[in-house]
Amino acid sequence: MVPCQTHVLLKWQEHFNSSWAAEDSVQTARRHGAAVLYNKLLYNKEVVTLAQPIQELVGPRLPDFECESNASAEKEEYLSSLLHSQRWLAHRMLTQTSYTLGLHHRLVVLQRIYYALHSKYHDKFRVQLPSQSTDSGAECGQIEPASEPCLPGGASKIKSGTDVLIEMGVRTGLSLLFSLLQQNWRYAASVHPESVLCNDVLATASSVLASLPPLSLANENKIPSVGLDCLAQVADFLKKTSVSSGSGGADPTGRRLALELLLGLAMQRGSLKFLLEWVEVALAASMSSSTSTLSSSPSLSSQQSAGVGFDVIHQTLFQMRQYSGFRGDAVNTQVLKKDADGLCRLSQAALCLFEEICNLASYCLCSCSTDAAAPGTESDTVMVYVWGSNSSHQLAEGTLEKILLPKLTQGFSDAQ
Incomplete structure (x- = not known):
């Protein structure tokens, strides 16, 4: 029997897996770091201490040593009981040392950390057949230990036949569309320059994307896996099209439309990652266009440089300030210049977009520091999101006991 300090019941809770997966296991190398993390388990009630019986610590009874009984046998039994009791006492004292507690x-x-990593990153790839698990449990009659609690879903989700058919249709359809677009560009470049149908397709896609509400693709949790895969394939095709040059690639209008469509997707997804990817693609496209123009006709290099729509970049910068809550006049050292065709250079557009990102980041930091210094100041709009435990109705969200994802609430709309 293990003493009370180390005799515990492990009850892992699934909604803490994300926080434990982010913990650094190197902290356990030091006794203080391990104790802090262990206290976190106790606070979250994922480790429950159990009381243990103390029968082993009760000393043996002293025999009567009556004359008619076998005195030597009683002595041997008494000595064995004493040794057994001393062994358990030594074991208890040893487990109470700082070394043993730190190791525990x-x-x-x-x-706990390995279980969180396994549940979050590895367990979703495991497929467990319900029939096998049920049969094995019935035959063996064993109960899973408390250190390995059951997952809420039991087994990973298996794609149905309908999902597989939809995914196959979407993938093959996108591959066919991309192949037709590339074939049309090659045909138009070699035979009929006026028979370019791809640019109309890209322009239609850009107009449809512009008609969507702002940040329609920002919440990836509500987008199915097939949709995310489609977005990744479309973005990859647009990147390759934007930097392509020569007879086998798109014409300048097609590259411009691909860049504008890629920028629209980045704005709808609302992530810094995609905006920075667009800046990288724009700079690569500008370099590729300049290199190909210089190699073909150096005299026309200044007139045929790659560009992007001035109105598109201007509207993008305006939307970035609007969505981030920026108030006031924009302070930009880079000024967009529009040519006769209504375009601006790619390098200049990339620099303006990158500078706007830096300005908005500085504005966000200043706003956070101002709010922290003056917590009593009034704000225009306050939106409160709640999540976590609602067992005592402390979140004012009805009868829900747990709110796993942040939820917009109206109960704290007047919070300051």
Whole structure:
């Protein structure tokens, strides 16, 4: 029997997996770090201490040593009981040392971190057949230990036949569309320059994307896996089209439309990652266009440089300020210049977009520091999101016990 300090029941809670997966296991190398993480488990009630019986610590009874009984046998039994009791006493005292407690803390914390990593990143790839698990459990009659709690879903989700058919149709359809677009560009470049149908397709896609509400693709949790895969394939095709040059690639109008469509997708997804990717693609396209123009006709290099729509870039910068809550006049050292065709150079557009990102980041930091210094100041609009435990109705969200994702609430709309 293990003493009370290390005799515990492990009850891992699934909604803490994300926080434990982000913990650094190197902290357990030090006794203080392991103790802090172990106290976190105790606070979250993922580790429950159990009381243990103390029968082993009760000393043996002293025999009567009556004359008619076998005195030597009683002595041997009494000595064995004393040795057994001393062994358990030594074991208890040993487990109460700081070394043993620190080792126990490290083992439990590492077990929790590894379980969180397994559940979050690896367990979704495991497919467990319900029939096999049920049969094996019925035959063996064993109960899973408390250190390995059951997952809420039991087994990973298996794609149905309908999902597979939809994914196959979408993938093959996109591959066919991309092949037709590339074939049309090659045909128009070699035979009929006026028979370019791809540019109309890209222009239609850009107009449809512009008609969507702002940040329609920002919440990836509501987009199915097939949709995310389609977005990745479309973005990859647009990147390759934007930097393509020569007889086998798109014409200048097609490259411009591909860049504008890629920028529209980045704005709808509302992530810094995609905006920076567009800046990188724009600079690469500008370099590729300049190189191909210089190699073909150096005299026309200044007139045929790659560009993007001035109105598109201007509208993008305006939307970035609007969505981020920026108030006031924009302070930009880079000024967009529009040519006779209504375009601006790619390098200049990329620099303006990158500078706007830096300005908005500085504005966000200043706003956060101002709010922290003056918490009593009034704000125009306050939106409060709640999540976590609602067992005592402290979140004012009805009868829900747990709110796993942040939810916009109206109960704290007047918060300051």
